[in-house]
Amino acid sequence: MTDETYDFARIQQRWLPVWDRIRPFATDDETDARPRKYVLDMFPYPSGDLHMGHAESYAYGDVLARYWRQQGFNVLHPIGWDSFGLPAENAAIKRGADPAAWTAENIEQHKRSMRQYATAFDWDRILHTSDPAYYKWNQWLFLELYKAGLAYRKPSNVNWCPKDQTVLANEQVVAGACERCGTAVVKKKLTQWYFKIADYADRLLDDLNQLEGRWPDKVLRMQRNWIGRSVGAEVEFEIEGHHSRVPVFTTRPDTLYGATFMVVAPDSDLAAELASGASPEVRMRFQAYLEDVGRMTEIDRQNAERTKTGVDLGRFAIHPLTGERLPVWTADYVLADYGHGAVMAVPAHDQRDLDFARAFDLPVKVVVDTNAAVTGVLPMIPIDDEGNAIEPEGFAPLDPKATGEALTGDGRMMNSGELDGMSKQHAISRMVQLLEAKGVGRAAKSYRLRDWLVSRQRYWGTPIPIVHTADGQEVPVPFEQLPVTLPSSAGLDLTPKGTSPLGAAEDWVNVPSPIDGSPARRDADTMDTFVDSSWYFLRFLSPNDDTQPFDKAQVERWAPVDRYVGGVEHAILHLLYARFITKVLFDLGHVPFTEPFEALLNQGMVILDGAKMSKSKGNLVTLSEELEQYGVDAVRLAMSFAGPPEDDIDWKDVSPTGAQKFLARAWRLSKESLAKPGTDPKPGDRALRRETHRFLADAPGLVEALKFNVVVARLMELTNAARKAVDGAAGAADPAVREAVETIALGLSLFAPYTAEEMWANLGFEPSIANAGWRKADRSLLVQQTVTAVVQVNGKVRDRIEVAADVAADEFERLARELPGVARSIGDREVRQAIVRAPRLVNFVVG
């Protein structure tokens, strides 16, 4: 192989050791006065080697990090590993590997691959979450929440994955199945640790407005839906023979007069209490029902087609306004952990209540006349082509019990005492006033978001830093004793069996109480790994500080993250948790901001033949093989050129060969350009200079708009223009050619670091091009003397004309009118109007 052929393998070998020596992406200079940017890629889970998804994500993150660096910013772009979690543990169970050793090997493999992939990471700031030096601060964080009353333990019906034998957070249950393994999730009553994320629901929702335009709309919408704020009222009902009033939440307090029964969730404490006060027969039926419900998987439960089931508890609630006796039922369509676990059933105006009423022949009372015109709103009467009103065929009868259709729309209140005649909105506010005046209710909000279940019954995670004393007290492990390190996995049975394997590590679990030294036991559960990742972006700012989780001065220097890059699969998991923890840290005075990630880029997936790649489907594209065949730069460039970064990339549509050819074309230009470094480009070919400066002017806006594919296309255009100049009149010695090739190299430095560096060297510069700095566009070169104008007749293009850029409107119109194509098209018709947009367009309106 000679020096005259583009040889990616040789170029890769040449530059890696150079970069290792000059560390182009170090950020350790405290005196660096440049403005700063923090670009962060979601850190990977270290299982196996990097795959195509990583390659895509890091290619994009690098474009941004390298771009800001060229723009004169001091850019922090660190990497680490989210190294706790199930895969390491499962590998341990399957192959008898030590999770710590398995993890360390994978991290080393990742590091090698990332280095080869030429990611612009600062290698002095790496971290991994299974490092005691990291999870010490995870435990610190847990205790901060605990002290603030934001971490607590409670017994509850939790999501349980029967395969992984562990609890799951709500966010980890997807369509009723375990997010990880796809097994149908069941409910299990367990005492578990929670973080009070629901207390932050309003802030998590409202602060999304700040992120508008900088986070993808899709993610904002998903978070809003997930938090699921509903506005309505709380209404209190007496229950005969029950010690206290029972509150229910409703979004339709206006329909309170239509409530004909009450339903409580079978797995709620209230249901158990009410059943215990009922007849022996009811108690038996309730027990049987509760067991049926408990056996059901989440997938079955979520089936909306399912017919309604339930049990009459034989108890009666008292309607707070009418004093009517309403039967109390229990049914699994009411959820124990939403609102108050009980609802007032208004079958006439709620489809679920109606389905239930029809199944058990309960009364239905209409209180909103949805056929009546709404007060304060002009009724809309449809009209036919002649403008005559079309008389309605006749309204559907207001008889939901017969039709099976609940009347959920707006209308005029009826059968509702003082509310009669009002519209829905009016009636809602009036009813809230009434309830408040009578002391039996109030305006209220409810959320879909539940508290975050953070304990897990697995080995490979951060131990929860709590000790349980013999008399049942929870005692936080004192700070000086942190970290509570994991015991060695040697000798422990890690097979999932429903309780934490740590409980069997007798030497580890039995400790003296931190209070009085009496025998006590460590909490044997570990933390959800989403706790680890909820604050790691702060640890990068002072990754080796063993006195504090993060250095405040460094936080002020770098945080929050300016651009976060990662997959959309974290839209409501990691991203919600990190936002929550940031707000907690703000409230506790640890950070001066409330949102962790200023801007977010969700890259799409790399798929093959329209389907997600997977080993089992056999449609896997192996990154290392692609890199071997086409080289790092071609793969990176092909990723960036494939389409908008947020769209999925089907690898069958991608041509790394095409990318390679383009890189070779660009590289060849750097070998051919003859002008010496520093040659004044001013006398050079003007047309090529214009192309060069158009690129310099446009590329920054395109990068910032994340249109990487367009930037690459523009680089290809500039390369084609330079090729033509070399082969044409200008020739290889023209200084404009050198200027263009330098610009191509600079542009390529965002996408193809090896080739760019090689071109830079060919052009006679020292490494590293990554820090060479962007060139400023010369605006005067962008001004055109003449413009190709378009001439339309009735909006259709009929001809084109070259005109002076400053052509006067009347002159422009006259020239356009005389064009042969235009004259022919107009013929002898009269020109009624001419729209003139000098110097770009004339449109003659003829008729």
Added chain:
RNA sequence: GCCGGUGUGGCGGAAUCGGCAGACGCGGCGCACUCAAACUGCGCUUCCGCGAGGAGUGUGGGUUCGAGUCCCACCACCGGCACCA
């Protein structure tokens, strides 16, 4: 069911403001170089039509001098949530 998104050549995609539809590339076709090929370079490539010309951004309508872009309705596909009261 609720919330939202997307429909542009054979394919991936481009088109700051309503103003040349299809940039750039893949694939295809052709030419030059070569004994031949590879490489490379150049040209053509939305559809119909020999051509002049006509049609064209999911479908139907509307606004406008002018619509891929704005408005209304519909169709198709995709995503999120899902008995959340």
